[in-house]
Ligand code: HEM
Ligand SMILES: *[C@@H]1O[C@H](CO)[C@@H](O)[C@H](O)[C@H]1NC(C)=O
């Protein structure tokens with residue numbers, strides 16, 4: 001009796017172990033500290049930290065560049081650095097990517113790492129590590145990033161055009177788009193607000209709200225009137241290529257904080273979707289909570305970690321590129 005119980009429990013253990021091995025393979029081998037001991041005596045995350053810090057100290061907008069870069073990479077074919085590939089019709093040539101920046105910073109990190117340990121650190125992981133560093137330097141809480149991603153070999157402009165949401169995408173559609181990437185409604189609100197708390201927006205993306213909202217010939221009635229007149233000064237009806245802060249809370253536009261949620265609660269959202277998450281029944285309670293508690297500070301990092309899991313290539317999938325801008329020639 002006792003013996004057969006022992007046998008069946010060791011059987012169960014063996015099955016559990018087998019199952020865990022299987023799960024481990026199918027869900028990939030990402031983990032915190034994947035590069036520990038893999039780059040000679042060099043600390044991969046420290047090398048990236050130092051480079052991002054130098055760039056950030058020259059230009060605090062580096063955090064916006066990297067957050068948007070990671071979002072656009074992960075939403076198209078997963079977090080596989082496909083956005084970095086050069087070519088005549090790759091993702092970076094697509095309309096929604098027109099103002100994405102940060103490519104040379106990633107090149108600098110890659111160059112430094114290739115000199116120390118060639119072919120070890122993927123470009124997809126560099127994006128995730130560098131973005132985390134910039135979030136921390138801009139006032140966000142430190143979060144541990146999982147690493148072990150491999151780089152993709154395919155990049156298509158058409159896929160960027162069809163997978164990235166736009167400023168007038170309805171909230172419920174955006175929620176679905178995030179859900180299809182295993183991101184909850186709260187993750188969506190955290191990520192949109194965490195990105196747009198530091199970003200700058202070109203007039204063309206919200207001009208309709210200032211002058212001719214849904215062809216009414218008037219401004220969007222949900223916009224705060226003092227924000228409306230200020231945005232109209234920066235963005236006249238025609239001809240402006242200026243930018244305004246997506247976070248209209250005074251003094252908060254370069255900091256990773258919950259200022260964005262406070263701003264949209266006061267009608268100061270700049271993009272249509274930014275304003276709408278404060279009133280849509282799917283998201284408004286989350287916005288209210290993030291505007292008035294420490295939840296954003298505590299949860300943004302884990303939402304970024306989940307963003308970093310979307311569609312990753314691991315193990316023997318993909319490759320580790322030699323240059324982030326080109327697929328390895330075989
Ligand atoms: C429904 C979701 C989203 C929509 C429709 C959207 C749309 C946009 C648009 C239209 C711009 C303006 C680009 C320009 O003026 O050149 C922008 C900027 C930006 N977005 Fe989003 N976005 C979304 C979600 C996110 C997320 C999840 C993040 C990051 C976690 C993010 C980060 C940024 C940043 C940082 C900028 C400013 C870039 C800069 O200043 O260089 N966005 N977004
Ligand atoms: C609009 O913004 C102004 C200036 O920040 C603020 O005093 C006012 O309360 C806001 N209006 C509404 C309706 O939220």
Ligand SMILES: *[C@@H]1O[C@H](CO)[C@@H](O)[C@H](O)[C@H]1NC(C)=O
Pocket residue numbers: 027180181182309310311312
């Ligand atoms: C979502 O999660 C499931 C189960 O963990 C996984 O199989 C799937 O690949 C994930 N989807 C994306 C887009 O990452």
Ligand SMILES: CC(=O)N[C@H]1CO[C@H](CO)[C@@H](O)[C@@H]1O
Pocket residue numbers: 092093094095096097098099
């Ligand atoms: C870096 C890059 O290729 N940017 C392109 C993004 O898309 C716009 C619009 O198609 C192009 O004008 C940019 O050159």
